[in-house]
Amino acid sequence: MAEKEGNGEDGAVAEIEKKIIEAFEVFDHECNKTVDVREIGSIVRSLGCFPTEAELHELLAKVEEEEPTGYIHLEKFLPVMTKVLLDRSYQPIPEDVLLHAFEALDERKCGYITKEELVKYLTKEGEPFTQEEMEDMLSTALDPETNTVRYRDYISMMIVDET
Secondary structure, eight states: OHHHHHHHHHHHHHHHHHHHHHHHHHHOTTSSSEEEGGGHHHHHHHTTOOOOHHHHHHHHHHHSOSSOOSEEEHHHHHHHHHHHHHTTOSOOOOHHHHHHHHHHHOTTOSSEEEHHHHHHHHHHSSSOOOHHHHHHHHHHHOBTTTTEEEHHHHHHHHOOOOO
16 A cells, blocks of 8 residues: 555656656757756746746756756756645745735726836836746737736736646
8 A cells, every 4th residue: 555655646746747848848949858048937937836036046056057058958957846846836926916916006996007007017117027028928918909908807817726
């Protein structure tokens, strides 16, 4: 019976490793088990983890070669990311906290933020978004007809289902 319990745990680790490898391979354009270091944030987020920029830099320090090449190898990334997922590190921000943050930005209390306001807040304040991050967010969040972000709808789209 003890053997089965061990296999269950091994199976869970194998399942996590499979998810990591699949996510990594999406960005492995050369099919050589390496990805551009700039893709790591996207890979980590695609796995349901949401590190801050500082946490992402700490993660990169663990997986980069001693002489950084600009590429990350799967063999170094896999064990580090497996531990991150097993430890449930970098959990997403709770829905109510996100809602409160958007409401604080919505000075008119109308349920939406204009594209211009959002761009200003996210590129000029706090930990600024890059141009690419801003474009990615707007492509998902922005209502093209009204040029606004209805933040309750956007939050519903972003929430990670924990089940």
